[in-house]
Amino acid sequence: MEFGFLVGSIVKILALLAYIYGILWVMAQPSRWVKAGGLIVAFGVVQLGLTKFGNFQILNSFDSGLLFQASAMTMVALGLNLIYGFNGQFSLGQWGFYGIGAYTAADITYRWVNGDARGLVVIAVGTILGAVILTGINKLLNQIRGVPVMSAFTLYLIGSIAAGYVAVMAGKLLFPVFQPLLGTNLEPGILATGIPLQVVFFLAVILAGVFAAEISFLLGVPVLTLGSDYFGIATLGFTIVVNVLMVNSDTILPFPEMKGGRGMVGIPKLTTWFWAFFFMIVVIVIMRNILRSSTGRAIMSVREDETAAKAMGIDIAGSKLMSFIIGSLFAGMGGAIYAHFIGFLSPGSFDFLVGFNPLIIVVFGGLGSMTGTIAASFGWLFFLEGLLRVLLGQMGTEAPTWRYVLYPLTLLLLMLIRPQGLLGTVEWGFLKAKEVLVRQKPKPASTDTPAVQA
Amino acid sequence: MENNTSSPTILKVEGLTKYFGGLGAVQNFEMVLKQGDLNGLIGPNGAGKTTVFNLITGIYVPTRGLIEFDGTSTAGREPFEITRSGIARTFQNIRLFSNLSVLDNVRIAYHPHAGYSLTDSVLRTKRFYVKEDELTEQALDFLAIFGLEGIQNELAKNLPYGQQRRVEIARALAANPKLLLLDEPAAGMNPKEIIELMDLIHFIHDRFNLTILLIEHQMRVVMGICRYITVMDFGQVIARGNPKEIQANQRVVEAYLGKGAGHAA
Numbered sequence: 209m210e211f212g213f214l215v216g217s218i219v220k221i222l223a224l225l226a227y228i229y230g231i232l233w234v235m236a237q238p239s240r241w242v243k244a245g246g247l248i249v250a251f252g253v254v255q256l257g258l259t260k261f262g263n264f265q266i267l268n269s270f271d272s273g274l275l276f277q278a279s280a281m282t283m284v285a286l287g288l289n290l291i292y293g294f295n296g297q298f299s300l301g302q303w304g305f306y307g308i309g310a311y312t313a314a315d316i317t318y319r320w321v322n323g324d325a326r327g328l329v330v331i332a333v334g335t336i337l338g339a340v341i342l343t344g345i346n347k348l349l350n351q352i353r354g355v356p357v358m359s360a361f362t363l364y365l366i367g368s369i370a371a372g373y374v375a376v377m378a379g380k381l382l383f384p385v386f387q388p389l390l391g392t393n394l395e396p397g398i399l400a401t402g403i404p405l406q407v408v409f410f411l412a413v414i415l416a417g418v419f420a421a422e423i424s425f426l427l428g429v430p431v432l433t434l435g436s437d438y439f440g441i442a443t444l445g446f447t448i449v450v451n452v453l454m455v456n457s458d459t460i461l462p463f464p465e466m467k468g469g470r471g472m473v474g475i476p477k478l479t480t481w482f483w484a485f486f487f488m489i490v491v492i493v494i495m496r497n498i499l500r501s502s503t504g505r506a507i508m509s510v511r512e513d514e515t516a517a518k519a520m521g522i523d524i525a526g527s528k529l530m531s532f533i534i535g536s537l538f539a540g541m542g543g544a545i546y547a548h549f550i551g552f553l554s555p556g557s558f559d560f561l562v563g564f565n566p567l568i569i570v571v572f573g574g575l576g577s578m579t580g581t582i583a584a585s586f587g588w589l590f591f592l593e594g595l596l597r598v599l600l601g602q603m604g605t606e607a608p609t610w611r612y613v614l615y616p617l618t619l620l621l622l623m624l625i626r627p628q629g630l631l632g633t634v635e636w637g638f639l640k641a642k643e644v645l646v647r648q649k650p651k652p653a654s655t656d657t658p659a660v661q662a
Numbered sequence: 663m664e665n666n667t668s669s670p671t672i673l674k675v676e677g678l679t680k681y682f683g684g685l686g687a688v689q690n691f692e693m694v695l696k697q698g699d700l701n702g703l704i705g706p707n708g709a710g711k712t713t714v715f716n717l718i719t720g721i722y723v724p725t726r727g728l729i730e731f732d733g734t735s736t737a738g739r740e741p742f743e744i745t746r747s748g749i750a751r752t753f754q755n756i757r758l759f760s761n762l763s764v765l766d767n768v769r770i771a772y773h774p775h776a777g778y779s780l781t782d783s784v785l786r787t788k789r790f791y792v793k794e795d796e797l798t799e800q801a802l803d804f805l806a807i808f809g810l811e812g813i814q815n816e817l818a819k820n821l822p823y824g825q826q827r828r829v830e831i832a833r834a835l836a837a838n839p840k841l842l843l844l845d846e847p848a849a850g851m852n853p854k855e856i857i858e859l860m861d862l863i864h865f866i867h868d869r870f871n872l873t874i875l876l877i878e879h880q881m882r883v884v885m886g887i888c889r890y891i892t893v894m895d896f897g898q899v900i901a902r903g904n905p906k907e908i909q910a911n912q913r914v915v916e917a918y919l920g921k922g923a924g925h926a927a
Contacts, residue, residue, distance in 0.1 A: 497785075508759065512760060515753075516759065520742075520745065520770050521746045644802070
């Protein structure tokens with residue numbers, strides 16, 4: 209049994225890596241049809257594994273749990289890699305944004321299935337209005353030159369509070385309209401089941417991401433002016449603040465349904481493999497498209513040398529803010545996926561100590577390698593939470609705790625042997641930068657070129 | 663200034679002063695560059711030459727004084743905005759983006775006028791592909807001009823020193839500047855490389871219709887290519903003139919070699 213389990217687990221991890229490679233390979237194919245077909249097959253293979261045929265199921269509920277958690281973790285870790293690995297800003301705040309995303313999305317769907325549309329309405333109106341107001345203020349401030357950072361921040365804050373106020377009012381106003389359509393928990397109305405509920409879940413994931421991104425904008429405006437190390441400390445503080453607010457969500461915040469430190473129960477388990485896979489692919493594609501563009505080069509140049517980037521006409525502050533916002537957007541979406549998979553949110557899962565997990569994954573996979581981050585997210589969950597936990601579990605009830613010792617030791621060894629991470633900056637298939645090998649057009653008349661060849 | 667009087671003024675610096683605490687790094691620095699000038703800025707170590715560059719490009723904010731580029735003051739503008747208005751520079755100790763490819767180093771210079779937005783790149787619109795191909799072609803052209811063809815996919819940090827210098831100059835030129843500031847381009851080069859560099863500077867000056875200001879220690883470079891030279895010592899201008907006048911100037915000789923050296927010569 210033990211031996212069989214060990215072999216089975218290793219096969220699973222290898223199959224998983226092959227699977228990731230396959231997805232990235234098929235996405236690199238030029239034909240649109242091959243790409244779409246490949247992705248559908250990739251989705252279908254796992255879906256098949258998750259389906260029960262009588263008593264037989266390739267991926268049991270333990271495996272599927274790991275799979276969903278890994279896809280959520282991939283999103284956060286990719287966001288962090290964008291901020292830390294590609295932009296060079298050391299952020300410890302991503303776990304806070306993950307938590308914000310989880311609680312925001314959970315609140316939307318939880319209220320929705322309990323006959324309360326305010327969650328969705330308030331968040332939707334608030335984020336959309338907030339986005340409009342914040343971009344408006346941003347445009348205005350770009351016209352007026354030399355506004356101090358804290359004054360700009362105050363303006364943004366006032367704008368967001370105004371947006372929030374309008375949103376709450378809108379929620380109160382629209383509440384009775386939705387009431388009959390939603391029904392109650394026991395007798396769900398027409399909008400609280402089936403496809404409408406799936407649409408609400410989809411919106412909840414997107415809105416959770418956008419909400420987290422807007423919070424990250426508010427935080428980033430003042431905090432990103434600090435140097436990288438101080439930025440790390442400030443964002444760590446942010447994660448702690450978010451955690452404290454979660455613990456006291458029913459006392460100092462007006463959210464009794466989040467139940468504070470006791471944990472939020474009864475979140476509809478809406479995360480299916482389809483949604484997890486879909487959002488993970490969306491995040492991968494968006495991030496790759498940004499990185500392999502002029503914006504991406506600007507982001508990386510800030511990491512390489514800020515002074516030189518300035519001298520090349522690159523808006524350093526804007527570039528940092530943008531990668532921070534996008535990274536937090538991914539974190540928020542990841543949180544939403546996690547919340548609807550697990551169905552129960554406890555502030556303990558968003559503690560700042562757990563918050564180091566995405567950082568460790570990013571470092572493990574390789575700073576500045578998307579492939580490494582994806583592989584490490586899956587590998588980490590399947591190896592440490594899956595294989596090691598079960599193996600150690602057979603050695604005694606308390607033995608699984610040893611993995612918290614083995615795990616840092618592995619990281620320590622890796623840092624000694626391979627400080628650039630498992631994959632360094634290697635990318636697979638779709639994520640690879642396009643190499644420019646041959647010139648598409650003949651080179652210009654070079655009669656006037658002097659002898660500058662070395 | 664005496665040469666090039668008919669051309670329009672491109673850079674005017676008046677009463678430029680910069681204090682670091684109580685230390686006057688640059689005091690009452692004055693300079694006028696006309697379109698098409700190829701001028702030198704020399705002086706012993708610590709004279710404040712690089713500080714002048716950092717003030718012109720906006721990396722330091724002046725304590726006092728006026729910098730007018732192309733008819734408008736640069737005061738209150740961010741360094742990246744000043745660069746976008748047409749000033750490019752290279753650095754004394756080469757500052758390439760070392761973990762990026764040579765091609766990407768040059769392509770970064772096109773970022774301010776890439777011609778497509780973030781939305782274009784996320785959605786991979788047609789506009790993205792067209793503009794990206796365009797700027798890649800332009801970057802390859804620049805690399806070809808500088809004899810860097812075929813190494814576009816190398817990481818910048820893996821290049822030999824002379825090539826790194828050329829990549830840095832190519833990158834600065836790709837930003838499409840009107841004024842190019844070169845900070846000790848010949849530092850650490852051997853005599854053969856220096857001759858090549860002088861040819862290169864002459865060539866880019868003519869081909870891109872540039873105004874160039876050059877900081878240099880190697881007297882043969884300065885005397886060989888600059889038409890007009892400003893000499894600084896202890897943050898102040900001590901002499902101006904063409905290479906012949908500068909070589910004969912008593913104060914310059916003293917600044918470089920110490921008092922009494924003039925008599926011995």
